[in-house]
Structure formats: C-alpha cells, structure tokens
Amino acid sequence: MTAPANHPIKSLEKTVEIIDLLKRRRSAHLGEVAEELDLNKSTVHNHLSTLREHEYVVKDGEEYRLSLQFLHIGGVLRNEIDLYEAAKPKLDRLAEDTGALVTLATHERGLGTVLYRAKGADAVEIDTHVGSQLTLHNSALGKAILGHLPRSRVEEIVDERGLPAATESTITDEAELYDELDEVRERGWAFDDEENWRGLRCVGAPILTDEGVVKGAISISVPKSQLATDGDRQGYVDEIKSTANLIELRLAYA
Known part of the structure; x- marks a missing residue:
C-alpha cells in the first residue's frame, strides 16, 4: 500500500x-x-484553467475533458517498458494463429494494467x-501474476483491494483463492472460468525473469x-505457455 504523504x-x-x-x-x-x-x-x-493552460484539459462548449496529452504520456511510458517491446510481435502472431483475443498486462500497486491487446x-x-x-x-492474467508473487505480497493485495465479485463465478473466498494460486504456481498457468465476464473463458501464463520475478x-x-x-483447454495452454517462454527468452537476451 502506498504510504501517505507526510x-x-x-x-x-x-x-x-x-x-x-x-x-x-469523460466530461463534465x-x-x-x-x-x-x-x-x-x-x-x-482556477484548477481547470491551469490544466487548460498546460494542455492537460480541453473545453468543448461548456464541458471539460482530459486532453490527448495523457495519451501521449501513456504511450511514452509504455514504450519504455521492455515487456511491451518484447511481447508485442509474439502476441500479434499468437492472435493471428488462434483467431482469439490476446492480452498483455503488467502489475503495479496491487492492480493489473493492460499494456497491449492483439x-x-x-x-x-x-x-x-x-x-x-x-x-x-478474477482473471487468468491476474491469477497468473498473483500465483508468482510472494504469499506475503498477495495477502497485502487482498487486504488492500479485497475480492470484489465481477460475476457469480468470481472467487471471493481467501482460502479458495490461495488454494488456486498454489495450483497456478505449480502448473505454470491460470484459468478464468467466466470469473470476469460471463460467457468468456481465458487461459493465462506469467512472464518471469531468470530470477523468477513476475x-x-x-x-x-x-x-x-x-x-x-x-x-480444448490443453491446446490453449500449450499455445500460451510457448508464447510466454518466447517472450521470456527475448527479455533475457535482448
């Protein structure tokens, strides 16, 4: 948890x-x-006028909205992340081969952030x-990450973020979650059975450094x-684990 400012x-x-x-x-x-x-x-x-002066807010008629300056900042930040550069071509190929939606995410402050979708x-x-x-x-992406974090860090995240239900299939019991994360760590992949979106199933795999850091x-x-x-599941598991391994190799030897 982020420490409060003194x-x-x-x-x-x-x-x-x-x-x-x-x-x-979006606007107000x-x-x-x-x-x-x-x-x-x-x-x-006064605050909105200052943000407009520095081009972080624009005014359309009587409504204010965030400017594309934030998109520029996000793009600069993403391009500085080596994970994105290593993963993008591999995910494009995986999406083409499977016809599916393929997603890359990283983690910060106990949340996942989507870096790329193919x-x-x-x-x-x-x-x-x-x-x-x-x-x-409540996602294959997230559980693949949690399953490879230290247990103490996972407990901190659960304490801070809770286990809110996105669907009736979301895991909301801590003991059940920890049992599943043990399985994720052991087998090297995660499964999401309509836990975030109804009608959707997902298979995820972590991207690890040589030292085992996710x-x-x-x-x-x-x-x-x-x-x-x-x-069906094993076919997608093989695809996702193979792609994750290729990304890890590219990160290691870039």
Whole structure:
C-alpha cells in the first residue's frame, strides 16, 4: 500500500481529484465538478484553467475533458517498458494463429494494467483497452501474476483491494483463492472460468525473469464454448505457455 504523504499539498490533491473525476465521467460542466467534489466554483475554475493552460484539459462548449496529452504520456511510458517491446510481435502472431483475443498486462500497486491487446479474426469484444486497470483475483492474467508473487505480497493485495465479485463465478473466498494460486504456481498457468465476464473463458501464463520475478502475464480469451473440454483447454495452454517462454527468452537476451 502506498504510504501517505507526510505533508500533502492540498491544492495538488484537488487537482488530482478533478483529473480522476474527468477520467471517470469523460466530461463534465464546471458546476458538476464543483458539486461532486464539494468545492466552490471559483476554486474548480482556477484548477481547470491551469490544466487548460498546460494542455492537460480541453473545453468543448461548456464541458471539460482530459486532453490527448495523457495519451501521449501513456504511450511514452509504455514504450519504455521492455515487456511491451518484447511481447508485442509474439502476441500479434499468437492472435493471428488462434483467431482469439490476446492480452498483455503488467502489475503495479496491487492492480493489473493492460499494456497491449492483439485481436485475431474471431476475437471477442470486451470492455478493456490499453491502460485499463484490473483487479487481479478474477482473471487468468491476474491469477497468473498473483500465483508468482510472494504469499506475503498477495495477502497485502487482498487486504488492500479485497475480492470484489465481477460475476457469480468470481472467487471471493481467501482460502479458495490461495488454494488456486498454489495450483497456478505449480502448473505454470491460470484459468478464468467466466470469473470476469460471463460467457468468456481465458487461459493465462506469467512472464518471469531468470530470477523468477513476475513481470506480467499474457492471456487468451475465447467464448466458453471453445474451452468446453480438457482437450480444448490443453491446446490453449500449450499455445500460451510457448508464447510466454518466447517472450521470456527475448527479455533475457535482448
């Protein structure tokens, strides 16, 4: 968990709250921002005007929204992550070969962050995009990551983030989750049986360093009918583990 600042800057906290609100709502009038954050309009106007001056917010008519400056920052950051550079061509090939949706995520602050998605010819559409943040307990990506973190760190994440249910199949019991993570660590892959999206099953594998540190994970997502048998699952497991190994080799010898 992030330690609180000893001397937080109140004006900066207000700016961050405004940015977070615009991220959630996509756009808002000045009065809506003031009402939701319980701030007076003049204070909100000053913050928004400063953000506009530095090109982090734009105004369309009477509504404010975040600018593409944030997209630029995210792109610069992603391109600095060696995992993305190593994984992208391998995921493109995997998506082409399987026709499925293939996703790469890393982890920070107890959450997963999507770095890349590759879509095959028959890929399903789900509500995630590059930059989406995901809880880790209810997806193949997340469980592949959790299964290769120290148990003490997993317990910290569960304490901080909880085990919220996305569907009726989500694991919400700590003991059940820890048992499954033991299996994930032992076999080297994770399975998501409609735990994040109804009708969708996913297979995921971790990306590990030579020292066994988990840098992220990759997954294949398909309609549940395509993962109906053990034979179906094993085919995708072989694909995802092979691709993960190729990415690990590229990271090790780049």
